[in-house]
Amino acid sequence: MKQRAEPLILAHLWVAFVAFAIASVMGAAQMLSRSPLTAPAEGPEAYFISVTAHGTLMAYVLPTLFVMGFGYFVATTALARPLPGLRAAWLGFWLALVGTLLAALAVVTGRATVLYTFYPPLTGSALYYLGLVLVVVGSWIWIVLMILAMREWKYENPGRPVPLAMFATVANAVMWLWTTAGVAVELLFQVIPAALGWKDTIDVGLSRTLFSWTLHAIVYFWLIPAYIAFYTMLPQAAGGRLYSDTMGRIVFILFLLYSLPVGMHHLFMDPGHGTGFKFLQMMLTSLVTVPTLLTIFTIAASLEIAGRLRGGKGLFGWIAALPWHRPMVLAAGLSFVMLGLGGFGGLVNMGYGMNAMVHNTSWVTAHFHLIFGGSVVIMYFAIAYEIWPKLTGRRAVGTGAMRVQLWTWFIGVLVTTLPWHALGLGGQPRRVATFDFSEPQIAWWAPWILVSTVGGALMLASALLFIWNLVGFHRGPATGERHMTYALAVHPPMHLPRALNGFALWNWLVLFLMVVAYGYPIAQFFFVDGPPALIQRVTEAG
Amino acid sequence: MVEDRPPVPAEREALDRPWRIWASVAVVSFVLLAFLLGFLVVPERGKAGFDPFTAMCRALGIPGFGREPPESPAAERAAPASEVAWTSDTRRLLASADVKQGAQVAESICLPCHGMDGVGTTPIYPHLVRQSAAAIFKQMQDYRSGKRQGAQAAIMTAFAQMLDDRQIANVAAYYASQRPSQRVRPIATSPAIVELARIGDPARSLPPCEACHAGSGGPIEAPVLLGQSVSYLEQQLQAFASGERRNDIFARMRTIAQQLTPEEIRGLSLYYSAGSGTENTESDATAAMLR
Ligand code: HEM
Numbered sequence A: 001m002k003q004r005a006e007p008l009i010l011a012h013l014w015v016a017f018v019a020f021a022i023a024s025v026m027g028a029a030q031m032l033s034r035s036p037l038t039a040p041a042e043g044p045e046a047y048f049i050s051v052t053a054h055g056t057l058m059a060y061v062l063p064t065l066f067v068m069g070f071g072y073f074v075a076t077t078a079l080a081r082p083l084p085g086l087r088a089a090w091l092g093f094w095l096a097l098v099g100t101l102l103a104a105l106a107v108v109t110g111r112a113t114v115l116y117t118f119y120p121p122l123t124g125s126a127l128y129y130l131g132l133v134l135v136v137v138g139s140w141i142w143i144v145l146m147i148l149a150m151r152e153w154k155y156e157n158p159g160r161p162v163p164l165a166m167f168a169t170v171a172n173a174v175m176w177l178w179t180t181a182g183v184a185v186e187l188l189f190q191v192i193p194a195a196l197g198w199k200d201t202i203d204v205g206l207s208r209t210l211f212s213w214t215l216h217a218i219v220y221f222w223l224i225p226a227y228i229a230f231y232t233m234l235p236q237a238a239g240g241r242l243y244s245d246t247m248g249r250i251v252f253i254l255f256l257l258y259s260l261p262v263g264m265h266h267l268f269m270d271p272g273h274g275t276g277f278k279f280l281q282m283m284l285t286s287l288v289t290v291p292t293l294l295t296i297f298t299i300a301a302s303l304e305i306a307g308r309l310r311g312g313k314g315l316f317g318w319i320a321a322l323p324w325h326r327p328m329v330l331a332a333g334l335s336f337v338m339l340g341l342g343g344f345g346g347l348v349n350m351g352y353g354m355n356a357m358v359h360n361t362s363w364v365t366a367h368f369h370l371i372f373g374g375s376v377v378i379m380y381f382a383i384a385y386e387i388w389p390k391l392t393g394r395r396a397v398g399t400g401a402m403r404v405q406l407w408t409w410f411i412g413v414l415v416t417t418l419p420w421h422a423l424g425l426g427g428q429p430r431r432v433a434t435f436d437f438s439e440p441q442i443a444w445w446a447p448w449i450l451v452s453t454v455g456g457a458l459m460l461a462s463a464l465l466f467i468w469n470l471v472g473f474h475r476g477p478a479t480g481e482r483h484m485t486y487a488l489a490v491h492p493p494m495h496l497p498r499a500l501n502g503f504a505l506w507n508w509l510v511l512f513l514m515v516v517a518y519g520y521p522i523a524q525f526f527f528v529d530g531p532p533a534l535i536q537r538v539t540e541a542g
Numbered sequence B: 001m002v003e004d005r006p007p008v009p010a011e012r013e014a015l016d017r018p019w020r021i022w023a024s025v026a027v028v029s030f031v032l033l034a035f036l037l038g039f040l041v042v043p044e045r046g047k048a049g050f051d052p053f054t055a056m057c058r059a060l061g062i063p064g065f066g067r068e069p070p071e072s073p074a075a076e077r078a079a080p081a082s083e084v085a086w087t088s089d090t091r092r093l094l095a096s097a098d099v100k101q102g103a104q105v106a107e108s109i110c111l112p113c114h115g116m117d118g119v120g121t122t123p124i125y126p127h128l129v130r131q132s133a134a135a136i137f138k139q140m141q142d143y144r145s146g147k148r149q150g151a152q153a154a155i156m157t158a159f160a161q162m163l164d165d166r167q168i169a170n171v172a173a174y175y176a177s178q179r180p181s182q183r184v185r186p187i188a189t190s191p192a193i194v195e196l197a198r199i200g201d202p203a204r205s206l207p208p209c210e211a212c213h214a215g216s217g218g219p220i221e222a223p224v225l226l227g228q229s230v231s232y233l234e235q236q237l238q239a240f241a242s243g244e245r246r247n248d249i250f251a252r253m254r255t256i257a258q259q260l261t262p263e264e265i266r267g268l269s270l271y272y273s274a275g276s277g278t279e280n281t282e283s284d285a286t287a288a289m290l291r
């Protein structure tokens, strides 16, 4: 390799994790603000600046930059060839970084307190949206490079199966292209013209529908790195093999197919759509349980292989025999526990009727902190711990601090989110800055909120320890060892049908599904007349 | 290794074809099943009397197709509460209003009753000083079109009919630009009244008055109540309660006022009056309330 990709990868990952650390401080402050204790800078203005920044950094900047950096890592290590277009990749990085800074500037100056979902007709400074667009455009460059890298590798290795880690990464890249189409159209044709003052009304039904196009699939975009780790890193770290490579491919294909035509489950409460399409998308939504169940089965089987190879006996003895001291194995175990709890909550959200009960309450916030902040982000940590030595050519002094960090995150997330779920069922609204606990009807919330505030503080401590651990790698003893080994399958595939080695067929099917699921719901806005909403500007309201 | 050799094209096609076919069949048939359930089976059940076509149109969300919504005699009788709509044209008209020309209108017509500074010259003339341009504009339009009735509306209708849309926008902008000379605070008469104003009464589905009348956050036409005279506030609440005044969009105020007891109407009026207009005629009652 002439030009090394490590600086590129480290740049992406560091931006992601610094954003994460800053946002964690904000999260803890928000917890305080909502609690009976006093927070620094309490009050709605400061709160909505903070929540908008926290949501934007955590939901957009952290995962996007992380996925990009990790994708570049997989492309160079799994394919064992240099990245095509290193310069373009750097351009993508700078676009994303400048975009992040622009958006952050707009938010912290109080001109874009629109929350990370930026639902119109509320609009803020155009800088915020332009910043987000730049981040997305930067990631589009990444998509092209991922597809190119796989294409070139296939050309050089005709008929051979693309390594699973890369296959999954490209699945995510292709999915991300479909995913971002919705929000990009919303931003470019509706929100930005509104924010610039070129229009004074906006069709909120259409904008919510376009946003929903993105809103569910983006969650899988966040999640897939964790799944890549489950399939291609965890079995290796546990000392075993992947139970089935084919199963892995099918799972990532199912994510591509069924993450997209389901976003209207976020619009169950919207009056702008008939029940028929809501029903269709609810049915499709239920299919996402399939890849999840397949994964639980495959990964459990892979771990069992590892446990038995390590001498585990009996029905459950193999579990105890796993190398739990390795961060990757520990993180995966904790992640599965949180995924199990969160999946149960997800079933509640999925039901048309039950969703009505928890809509816009703390239940929702608790749910995604558990699933995303918990099970997914803990795998980001584990991946970082796994690949940092390869990126720096140095190793950590020990894994003790990493284990402490993973455990505190796990405990912090549970202590934060379990009471939060209960509060949501008790009617606590989300996105509210302060509560008047002298009101007898809500007085009982106070102790629960205090508990979850303690959990938030634990999460913050863990986030800071994580950064400390990463810095530790850069100062650790040099090994010069940069070779990355991915898990082998029990039966490594020799040749595969095109369907399991590329995405042409699946893209056609996604197109079919999207036309069916979103064609009429979007088209109706152009022939069924609805009153447009007047744009409300953040700057005007003050 | 023999199996390491990539397959020749014919073998390859035999490997690919079943995937193509079965994947497509699976996806398409699942969608068909969902359509069948979502558009025919589920919507028809429970909604007795819908033929399949109507049920499908309803599931699609096409308004007015198939069976029309049942004719309700009330819907026919109900004329819109107001002719003002917050369209972008209305907003543009307000945004382009001319304060100087508004001042001329105020001087030539409104001055004797509302003053140049928007302070009512006697308690029967409401203050315009803390109101937004949107609030004043809406009321003037409603007086002119006859939509605002009850209490002393007839007085205002005559004046409003002397003005056109632009003049109304100008004079609204003029009064909205006036700054009050003093800060006022509500009078905390009794805890129950304060609670009604700030928390509402969920048992009666009464939202807090503050949700709409605090100056921002509510409907843009909601007037500021603070500092208005007791008699005026009370009169208006009674007019809403009796249905004489019915120019509130979505019957927002009628629904609320109908649920208030006369004592609450009195207490809330006093609370928001901040002592304004209580000097002479009202003083005994005020003293009684404050006790
Ligand atoms: C130190 C750890 C964290 C704490 C203490 C924390 C706390 C909070 C709080 C208090 C809110 C506001 C809830 C509301 O107003 O309804 C919030 C919102 C949010 N958090 Fe976190 N959080 C943390 C970590 C994370 C992580 C790791 C993620 C995802 C990667 C995340 C994503 C979000 C998102 C997307 C929102 C929604 C913002 C909105 O409603 O507009 N948070 N968080």
Ligand SMILES: [Cu+2]
Pocket: A215, A216, A217, A219, A263, A265, A266
């Ligand atoms: Cu979703």
